[in-house]
Amino acid sequence: MSDEENMNTDHPPFPDPDSPERIEMLFDLAAGVYDDATFERLTAGLTDSERHEIEEQRVVHTLLAEAPPIAMDDLERAALRDAIRSAGPGRGGLLGFRMPWGLAGMSNRIALGSAAASLLVVVVAGSFVMGGGLGGSDSADLTADAAASTTMQAPGAEESADADFFGSDENRLSAPETAAVESLQSIEEPADGSGVAAVEDVSVIRESDVEELLAETPSGPRPYNPDNLACRDELPSNDVTFGYLGQWRSNGDDQRNAVMFKIERGLDASVQVLDTADCSLLFELDK
Amino acid sequence: MLTDRELVDRFVAGDQSAFTQLMQNHEDRIFGLCLRMLRDRTKALDATQEMFLTLYRKADKYHGKSAFSTWLYRVAVNTCYDQMRKEKRKKADALPAHLDPVDPHVTDEMRAVELRPDIEAALATLQPEFRSAVILVDMQGHSLEMAADMLEVPIGTVKSRVFRGRRILASNLGNLSNPSATPRDDRE
Numbered sequence: 001m002s003d004e005e006n007m008n009t010d011h012p013p014f015p016d017p018d019s020p021e022r023i024e025m026l027f028d029l030a031a032g033v034y035d036d037a038t039f040e041r042l043t044a045g046l047t048d049s050e051r052h053e054i055e056e057q058r059v060v061h062t063l064l065a066e067a068p069p070i071a072m073d074d075l076e077r078a079a080l081r082d083a084i085r086s087a088g089p090g091r092g093g094l095l096g097f098r099m100p101w102g103l104a105g106m107s108n109r110i111a112l113g114s115a116a117a118s119l120l121v122v123v124v125a126g127s128f129v130m131g132g133g134l135g136g137s138d139s140a141d142l143t144a145d146a147a148a149s150t151t152m153q154a155p156g157a158e159e160s161a162d163a164d165f166f167g168s169d170e171n172r173l174s175a176p177e178t179a180a181v182e183s184l185q186s187i188e189e190p191a192d193g194s195g196v197a198a199v200e201d202v203s204v205i206r207e208s209d210v211e212e213l214l215a216e217t218p219s220g221p222r223p224y225n226p227d228n229l230a231c232r233d234e235l236p237s238n239d240v241t242f243g244y245l246g247q248w249r250s251n252g253d254d255q256r257n258a259v260m261f262k263i264e265r266g267l268d269a270s271v272q273v274l275d276t277a278d279c280s281l282l283f284e285l286d287k
Numbered sequence: 288m289l290t291d292r293e294l295v296d297r298f299v300a301g302d303q304s305a306f307t308q309l310m311q312n313h314e315d316r317i318f319g320l321c322l323r324m325l326r327d328r329t330k331a332l333d334a335t336q337e338m339f340l341t342l343y344r345k346a347d348k349y350h351g352k353s354a355f356s357t358w359l360y361r362v363a364v365n366t367c368y369d370q371m372r373k374e375k376r377k378k379a380d381a382l383p384a385h386l387d388p389v390d391p392h393v394t395d396e397m398r399a400v401e402l403r404p405d406i407e408a409a410l411a412t413l414q415p416e417f418r419s420a421v422i423l424v425d426m427q428g429h430s431l432e433m434a435a436d437m438l439e440v441p442i443g444t445v446k447s448r449v450f451r452g453r454r455i456l457a458s459n460l461g462n463l464s465n466p467s468a469t470p471r472d473d474r475e
Contacts, residue, residue: 020443020447023446023447023450023451024443024446024447026450027446027447027449027450028446053454056453056454056457057450057453057454057457059457060425060453060456060457060460061425061453063403063406064406064421064425064426064453064456065425065426065428067406067426069315069316069319070315070318070319070322070323071315071318071319072314072315072318072332072335076318076328076332077314079332080310080314080332080335080336080339081307081310083336083339083340084306084307084310084336084339084340084343227344239365241369241372264368264369264372
């Protein structure tokens, strides 16, 4: 019997073999969700290739379902438990912890990141004094930026601790630490000798460049651990993969201190830019 | 025996042993998911650890809107996706794609995976979205509703992904039920 002869009127023929309706019906038939009478009625109208597909689905399902469960071996289990134990209350145990499955040099990175962040606070505090504090001088805006810069860099320090915590992510580990060091250098060597000027060296995030961040391999500002950035709690999703920090410049030339989060869910990606002052949404772009 | 929800509450209240119990309840299945997603034992261990550390830090963010295991697996799947993306980026940075082909054969890193090597290799050819759906539904036996919650997609999408994933597996494994069947186009 040909496929055409096989058709009945219980369901219309599906012009597209990949139509959601056809797939759902075949899936359900393979899963055995119908009672016998319904199953008979529905399958009576199927083509040979559809029957074949149902059988194929069942065979593959059975093969996969029979796969024995996977388990960690004793060493792996012990290492995992140790890792969590090291995370202990207050996260005080993190700094000395190293993943048993290999992350050489992490402690050095942590020390570097912590030292950089500590020095940065000192330098920025110094610049704050040199800039006249919060007095109403022309430097007031820059001073405010300096304060923002302190906020910006502090996550880098925390990130360095988290680096060991999230030991597997070498990309994410190295980038914030490097960023912290670069920012420190820029503040230590201000162009005009005033400690404040270097604040302008923070990353600039331009609206015209945001689309680039949706690429698989984004270039541009160095990412931070998003969990350590201001306004992170505004995004409850676990899918925030990168955070960026800097001065936002919209196409309309609006300038704000901002955090930018990249959110990846499955193959979809989006970017949200939030004002660090009040966490309001400045810009959003979906891929 | 305490439920997961009760264990989370105890842990958030400061009972560290509750977290250990939570780990014992779920660690092998999470590791199994990660291993089949990532096909590398070390990476799977990293992902498992990262997932539990995320849980450790964010347990207080679990508000019981969905079953704890659903929430846990959602975090695990996303962690695995993250790992895969990072791998992709690293590969893109390291070598041109043609110099770094995907090895279709099972490696030593898959040791202790007792599933037929040809099936594991076929599984590795699936797109991540299909692979995660097939693993959760067919290999770990989660209901369609739970898998939909874990993957944050509608149930119909889970069915579609599992269906297409099985179809690709069947094709790659040599048309299991009917050698004369016509290969199909498996684009979603």
